[in-house]
Amino acid sequence: MKTYEVVHQATKSVSSGIFSSPLGHILLIGIKMKVCQILVLCVLLCVTSAFLFRSRVHARANGREIESSCLAHADAGSCEFYSCFERRLPCGRTWYILKTGQYYCNKMQSERSRFSAEGQQFLDAAQRCMTQALKDTYRRDDMDCHDLEHLAFNTVRPCFIENGFCGILGEDHGELFALFNVRDLFTRGAAKIWRTVFDLALTCARETISEVASNADTAISNIIDSAA
Template sequence: MHFLKAATIAILSPLVSATCTPWSTPGTCTATSSSCDFYTCLESKSGCGPTGYELGYALPFCNAITAVSSNLSVNGQAWYSATKLCLQNALSVEASCETSCTNIYLNAFASHVPCYLDSGFCELSGADLKVFFQVVGVAGVTSNDGLALFGAVLQGCVTKYQNGQVNMGWTKWLVRTLNGEI
């Protein structure tokens, strides 16, 4: 449900002009592919707590994937670094301007599909996907938000394959399976 709201916000937010009131907490949250500290910094500003996006979702998954990232192929590690940086950069406004915990959550989820797709999720190997799904777990994929998110990523990968942007790996296998070729 949140993912669908987030998608709507992603479409409509460029149409809404807003003023930026800087957070009263000093310091700058810097996006980086080398750590997950961005989420701790954003939490120190927002105070969303353990159920907010930063501590309740982003930081645990970021730390968990970072812990096993050495198990990823070179391509998988490149995808993870690019995705981590993209997800953090997508929250740069929220890191600079006062906003609600709900907006942080919705804007963050709105960034997941484009960050995953643009960073090369569709080209990951089966072994990289296995590592990813071991971290995310069944509950992460089968929750309402997880299903919507993963469904949108799958749809994006199929579209990339059909447009000739992806011609390998699991996406090719998925399309061939859906077409009844396998």
């Protein structure tokens, strides 16, 4: 069973009560994210040691030319970009490009129809942002695969936030977190994606609660001023 579904079932009976209001719904999302975040941190303890002692791998183009079609795939946010990137700068199936980038890109595309119209726009824009961010790296003649992994993961947060992640979290949070399966956590790199996404969700929830409180304070002040 998927992690989000487990948490959802555990909180379903509670959500019909104190969490039934709009603000309560936001708080419930935050609680679910916190539970999943704890799971991620536990798994990270298991996979970090293997990551730290991993040998360095360098990808080299060895004369392979830059393909204009590959750059076009990057501009379009196509999952094909990861395949042609790997052909030019091969790190292997255990590194980011194939193990994480291509895997989650394909998964987002296969689950795209489950999202709202706004959610689908987010998926398209975020994926396009992440592939475009790797264009300059694709043009290089050599690249340390470990450094490439860090560079790629560092694009997730800005690409999600700048393309409306917080805006779709309310309606599409179920579909979004259903993209992640428990078994994914035990593949190197996937836990980083989980941690990043859950941290973003918690940030969004806190910002929304703050905004609701601010709007309520403004409304009360306006009522008091009008009555004065």
